[in-house]
Amino acid sequence: MSSATATAPNYELIQQDGLDTGLLEVSMGPHHPSTHGVFRMDVKLDGETVVDLSPVFGYLHRNHEKLAENMSYLGSMPFTDRLDYFNSMTNNWAYALAAEKLVEIEVPERAEYLRVIMAELTRLVNHLSLVGFFVNDLGALGTPLLYAFREREKILDLFEQASGARMMCNYFRFGGLRNDVPEGWLDRAREVVDRFPVFLDEYEKLLCENEIILSRTQGVGNLSRDLAISAGITGPMLRASGERYDLRKVDRYGIYDRFQFRVPYSDGDVGDCYDRFIVRMLEMRESIGILKQALDGIEHGPVLGNAPKVFKPKPAEVYGRVEAPKGELGFYLIADGTPKPYRYRVRPPSLINLTVLRDMCLGQKVADAVIILGSIDIVLGEVDR
Amino acid sequence: MTLHHYLILAAVLFCVGLIGVFTRRNAIVVLFSVEIMLNAANLNFIAFWRYSENPALLHGPLFTLFAIAVAAAEVAVGLALVIAVYRHFKTVDLESMDTLREE
Amino acid sequence: MNEEIAFWMLSAIAVLGALVAVRKRNLIHGVFALMVFFAGLAGLFLLLLAEFIAAAQILVYIGAVGILLLFAIMLTERVAGDDGRRMTSRGWFWGLVAAVAVFVVLLLPPIQQFPSPEHARAIEPSVKELGEKLMHPYVVTLEVLALLLTAALIGAVTAAQGVRMPKEEDSPE
Amino acid sequence: MSPDLVRDILIATVPLMVIFPTLFAFTTWLERKALARIQNRIGPNKVGVPLTRYGGRFSLFGLGQPLADGIKMLFKENIVPRDADRLFHLLAPILALIPAMLVLCFLPIEFPWTESLLPVQAFLLDGAVIFFFAITGLNTLAIFMAGWASRNKYSLLGGMRAIAQMVSYEIPLVLSAVVVVMMVGSLNAAEIANAQAGWNWFVFTPWGLAAFVIFFIASLAETNRSPFDLPEAESEIIAGYFTEYSGFKFALFFLGEYIAMFAISGLAVTLFLGGGAGPGIATLPWLSAMWFIAKIFALIAVMIWLRGTLPRLRVDQLMGFAWKFLLPLSILNILVAGFAHFIPQENIVSKVAVWVVSLGILYMAAKGLNQLNRPNVRPRDYKYAE
Incomplete structure (x- = not known):
């Protein structure tokens, strides 16, 4: 953590001429209203100022990786839903990408389109709930959260109609999707997508110019571009720190190269909570653009290639990754010729983004620690696995 | 109720404050014992005023008002001094602040 | 009659509050006892028809001085308040003797010299x-x-x- | 005590102790319902009158919810943390309720039955307004007591926040009231209310308007309402000073908080909104009390609305707002009011001129202070990578 202290104010110096009142050690979590799950922060406070912080996690550890090493490749697909339970679709996709690399399965055209549609809808769901929870952490008593959830419901309804489940969709298969979307689904999806910008406008008007939100979030939880890159931060958080890096542009996995879209990033080197908040708002608008193009371009056809349910890949190592809403979600698989993976490893974006929590929180107020955590956007299912 | 009732009460309160000053070592407790004594004196002022020949002059309340204001200033400065002392000695125990005493 | 009941009750509150305040080991308890004393005294002021002084007493002593004391205690003591340190009782006896002596000296002259007017004049506060x-x-x-x-x-x-x-x-x- | 005095005191106080807790129950329902509507929800809508159990369907928009809540609170287990200071843990909620209840007596609400008991009306006390502020200040101690006695770090943080916040905001609160006291020349609540009879409410004067806004903001902070609800900030310190309270003690805190809201809104009504003045009171005197309570509820409604709308401030911003914005503004307001009072205003032209000038001064001051204190915030520009 040598680079960590570089950004933190030197506390010993401050302490010299203060009153020696002793530090207040507060254990925030694991059941604190705003730690987003069973996460704990051991915070040392001087008055209200955070002077030390160590994240403690593992309360939700479910042995996901080891479980997956003891079942067939397809068998662990439903478990990937439970990683980041807000974004089961992108989790599925990342895993499917890795496995498809392993056995070289072709994905039909319609399935590719639907995958993009599902992934972008997922991104909308994730960013919506993130922004809602974030403003909730700021103390807005749930109003923005419930506005966000009203819209999220519409998208979850779409998921339910397509896959049968609202959150744990288990919709992707190696070589395509489990089933085609029902009759009229695309029209309904188009309706939701067309109405979405209206909501976004309202939401932006409510939140983005709000004086209290501006003064609470700007200059809070700064994450410099260098630190973000060296800590391996990905996703909106990295872009908020001023780095243009988006796997949809870098890897062009799936059929992302067919769509016109832009990647918003912060211009400065600040990377504070406000940047992270706004970058996500902007990303939602871009997602809508992709969704419209995908809904226009989709054609009829099969959605599942002829992949076997159980297969024995040749010994190989693959890494499949997607731009999940929270950052780079990767699955690293080592096949040894048996129907089970020899090694199954997840690169969870939340966990890696969480590693800079301490650097961002030191010297801030305890109320800021809460919103900084909120702006990182963690889901404990993914952090602990 | 006669004036003497109030005078006795005020004297009792004053002595309670005095006991505090004499027997406690914590600077803050000593400070608030002094406050008690001051308030006992205020009670006397008000009682004398109430039983005086010419209460319309309002001497008692006026003096008490000034006394309260001065006491507020005194507490603020006193506590600031306690904190300054604490910063230096890391204690508010009056008996351990004896740097002038020969060892 | 009313006044007498009120007087005795309020003086009991004031004296007890003051006693607890100066003798309680736990400083936070002490401060709250001190507030009780201040409140009792404010009641006595009210009884003596000094309304404004009573209000000022509550406002300044309980509202401001009390909170200042609390802050000072929180800054100088461990947060838990009662730290179990030995509070001296060595001076207890001599303190009492001195206080009683002062009490007598304080009271004798006024009680001898001032004839107590039995009834206060009616005043319009x-x-x-x-x-x-x-x-x-x-x-x-x-x-x-x-x-x-x-x-x-x-x-x-x-x-x-x-x-x-x-x-x-x-x-x- | 003479039986007459006892009777008078009981008649003067007992109705207050009945009316306001009843209003409290209604207000909890109102708040839940209003917040729910703000948030796209329906809110309590099931619990009706007890008759619902016996065949009838009287859900009455969930008006029975407060009753159900109250019964639940009464029967919940009273949990005291092992290391807590049991005495103070018990005393704190009581101490939080008593001053709130006490100050209700200083509100000049002219209930029909109070006319005969003028000698025991607390608002006729010569220093009623200053008593009001003095006794409201006791609330702080109760909150500190709760925070300290719970032996919980969140409680302690909440308690310390509460003290710092309430002490700071008491100053603009009192200073904004000073304007009205200056204008009337009396601290007597009834006199202040009477001085605004007709439509001469102080809120309709420039200084009165400014003082009212300052007073209202400060009263939000005094009663720990959003956006100044830091002592009980849920997302930061769980529930602040009452984290360790359950059951009836919690209900007492809850009650005390709402009664304090009524009390301070009542004072705002007395000082700025004309007390019980309103149309129709000349013919029907009992309407005066209705108007008073209606005005209180108008202020409460604004408080609920703000609660559903605004995020919370941070501790340092909160203190900065009190000391660097509200305090200078309220002092300036006193000066403006004083000058405007002594400038002769015989004809309408000079009156309008004085008003326009003082409004302009206050507005410019507010703008300037806002500019001075504004943290370095601005909407930013973002770029897109293709």
């Missing part, structure tokens, strides 16, 4: 008159008091802030 008195004959006192309070404020801040050492090196890195 008026804040307005008090205000006018403050503005007319005592305006200089009032101004001096304002000056004193300002000085005390600045003095308190300076004293509590301590001497700020100039930082030897601002950024070690």
